[in-house]
Amino acid sequence: MTKSIVEIRGFRELQRKLKELGDDKTKRREVTKILGQVANSTVKVAKSLAPVSKKPHVQKRRNQVFGAVISPGTGKRSIGKKTMRRSLNPMVIVSPRSTKKADGWYLRQFVIGGTKKIKSNPFMDRAYTQTKGGVARESEQRLAKYIQKQINKLSI
Numbered sequence: 001m002t003k004s005i006v007e008i009r010g011f012r013e014l015q016r017k018l019k020e021l022g023d024d025k026t027k028r029r030e031v032t033k034i035l036g037q038v039a040n041s042t043v044k045v046a047k048s049l050a051p052v053s054k055k056p057h058v059q060k061r062r063n064q065v066f067g068a069v070i071s072p073g074t075g076k077r078s079i080g081k082k083t084m085r086r087s088l089n090p091m092v093i094v095s096p097r098s099t100k101k102a103d104g105w106y107l108r109q110f111v112i113g114g115t116k117k118i119k120s121n122p123f124m125d126r127a128y129t130q131t132k133g134g135v136a137r138e139s140e141q142r143l144a145k146y147i148q149k150q151i152n153k154l155s156i
Helices: 013-021 025-038 040-049 076-079 105-111 123-155
Strands: 058-060 068-070 079-083 092-096
Touching: 025 040, 025 079, 025 092, 025 123, 040 058, 040 079, 040 092, 040 123, 058 092, 076 105, 092 105
Parallel strands: none
Antiparallel strands: 058 068, 079 092
16 A cells, blocks of 8 residues: 655644744633623523513522512523633633622522422523524634634734
8 A cells, every 4th residue: 555645835834823823821812702702692592581580589498587589580680601711621601690780599590400399491401502503603703713813913
């Protein structure tokens, strides 16, 4: 069997330019920015699919005198995106979050998973499936555009 020898012209130059693009921290920051912009569509769909109660209700434990008042729309307002800083790859997650203005613990704990008496409502899964193809396509286009921009900057 013969070996075919293939010579790729400009490979060393391309390799050198890719190393000049910057360190991993800079690349990661840019990719995270792009992923955050692309995730906005998933946030909008998830907020539109989130259930809203008709009236405020009190969440309390057994034998507890006072409980936490859950106002309508708190879960919907708590849906946002979060950058996963400790992961090896740049990653942005869309989920109900706990912030000062809107605490999404009730939505995460009881609504999405359900309980014995409450049927589960996996609206986040439906939001992911609705926007899955568009997000992947858009992020791929934006990343390609960013890489091309960096290569053009280096070649000047």
